[in-house]
Amino acid sequence: xxxxxxxxxxxxxxxxxxxxxxxxxxxxxxxxxxxxxxxxxxxxxxxxxxxxxxxxxxxxxxxxxxxxxxxxxxxxxxxxxxxxxxxxxxxxxxxxxxxxxxxxxxxxxxxxxxxxxxxxxxxxxxxxxxxxxxxxxxxxxxxxxxxxxxxxxxxxxxxxxxxxxxxxxxxxxxxxxxxxxxxxxxxxxxxxxxxxxxxxxxxxxxxxxxxxxxxxxxxxxxxxxxxxxxxxxxxxxxxxxxxxxxxxxxxxxxxxxxxxxxxxxxxxxxxxxxxxxxxxxxxxxxxxxxxxxxxxxxxxxxxxxxxxxxxxxxxxxxxxxxxxxxxxxxxxxxxxxxxxxxxxxxxxxxxxxxxxxxxxxxxxxxx
Numbered sequence: 001x002x003x004x005x006x007x008x009x010x011x012x013x014x015x016x017x018x019x020x021x022x023x024x025x026x027x028x029x030x031x032x033x034x035x036x037x038x039x040x041x042x043x044x045x046x047x048x049x050x051x052x053x054x055x056x057x058x059x060x061x062x063x064x065x066x067x068x069x070x071x072x073x074x075x076x077x078x079x080x081x082x083x084x085x086x087x088x089x090x091x092x093x094x095x096x097x098x099x100x101x102x103x104x105x106x107x108x109x110x111x112x113x114x115x116x117x118x119x120x121x122x123x124x125x126x127x128x129x130x131x132x133x134x135x136x137x138x139x140x141x142x143x144x145x146x147x148x149x150x151x152x153x154x155x156x157x158x159x160x161x162x163x164x165x166x167x168x169x170x171x172x173x174x175x176x177x178x179x180x181x182x183x184x185x186x187x188x189x190x191x192x193x194x195x196x197x198x199x200x201x202x203x204x205x206x207x208x209x210x211x212x213x214x215x216x217x218x219x220x221x222x223x224x225x226x227x228x229x230x231x232x233x234x235x236x237x238x239x240x241x242x243x244x245x246x247x248x249x250x251x252x253x254x255x256x257x258x259x260x261x262x263x264x265x266x267x268x269x270x271x272x273x274x275x276x277x278x279x280x281x282x283x284x285x286x287x288x289x290x291x292x293x294x295x296x297x298x299x300x301x302x303x304x305x306x307x308x309x310x311x312x313x314x315x316x317x318x319x320x321x322x323x324x325x326x327x328x329x330x331x332x333x334x335x336x337x338x339x340x341x342x343x344x345x346x347x348x349x350x351x352x353x354x355x356x357x358x359x360x361x362x363x364x365x366x367x
Contacts, residue, residue: 042074045295048092048104053316054079060315068302075295080104089114089126092287096126105290106299108155110283111197112146112346113353120350127151127285130297136304139322144281146346152283154321155303156313159252159277159338160201162188166269168246176209176273179222186226189236190249192364193357197280198233202249203360204344204353205278212352216363223367252277253317253335260330270336277338281321 045068047061054061065077080103082091089110095102107127118126131137131150144154162179164172169187173179179188191199207215228245230236240248258268284303286296302308309325319335320326327335344353 043292043295044076044078045106045292045299046078046080046104047106047108047299048080048082048089049108050088051081053109054081058315060312063311063315064303064308067308068299071302072295072298077299089118092126093118093121096122096124102126102287102289104287105292105296106284106286108282108284108303110146110152110285111280112152112283112344113200113349115147115152115283115346116349116353125151125288128288128290128293130286130300133297134301134304136301136322136324139304139309139324141321141323143341143343144279144321146281146283147285148346152285153300153304154281154283155309156316156318156321157279157281158318159336159341160198160205160249160280161252161277161338162247162271162273163240163250163254164269164271165240165246166266167264168267172269172271173247173273174271176206176218179227179273180218180225182225184225184247186228187245188222188225188227188247188249189239189245190227190229191233191236192229192231192361194361195231196233198236198249198251199229200357201278201280203357204349205276205342207356208278208342208344209274209276212356215356216359219360219363220367223364229364247271251317252338253319253331255334255336256317256330259334265334272336272338272340275339276342277336277340279341279343281343282316282318 049061053059056062061079065079068077069075089107092102092104092107129150131147131153134153137150137153140154144157146152146154162173166172171183173181173184178184190202193200193203203215206218210218228239230239233250236248237250239245240250252270252272255265255268255270258265284300286293286300290296303312304322306322306324309320309322310328313320313325314327314331319337326332
């Protein structure tokens, strides 16, 4: 999740301490290859993920490596990221298609639409079914289950929603239709659904609200009201904090960062349109070609354990994915959970998500 790297660079490393998590500061840059473990391990578990997940001693990956190795004396955890530095699973899809070795046991960081892509692109399974084998799989929150086949299991989630500067706007929007009001002309910043997970989540939320037959009409009206679409979450958030617009599509825990930085929380008001926030869970899965499948399943189960769920999601600036995980410190005080979390499931997305994004991108380009 690139947002985590941005917040750390912006000075939000203290958020981890405020949230009650253990661990020190940054000790290095982004991982682009394997992160070696101790030489004492007799078995190696290789876990693939995105760079910011293992970036520094305050990262989720650092905690998981230390604690899992402590619980398994004969194991070394090695983290690896795609050689391109990508935050998605595309490289492993390409390897599987070529018949090349995967060289990893677990993948951490799947979005639901990526699982749809995997099943569309590959005939042979990339991941194995593990849900029925894990003691903590049943703890995943209702509504966050992403894979009907039990391969991918959520380990954290964010809630995407507008963040509003209430020091600038006298009246805050309450519904999606409110965003079309002329009083908010040019006030909303959002992200490109082709290049940003945040932007795609907001697009999918509009599909959820307006339907596959109505979301383009809604976006046409939104564009007529001068919504600005920027390529990345970072670009949109930078524009928002620079005062270029009083609303940005972001995350419902943004006040944690604002509080840590001593900023006016009224300038980071969380608005749940229609009383909803779009859940965007991140999932993990065991590679079907793993040489240590039992150890890989044990790692996935460990990430879902209460001890890990109390720590790992907050280190990733996210919410726990299980009913046993809890928030602490600044997170408990300032992170907001929507009254009604919504998300589109695997079955909702399969066969549709690429078309929705392509149609949206054509509309934006033509407007």
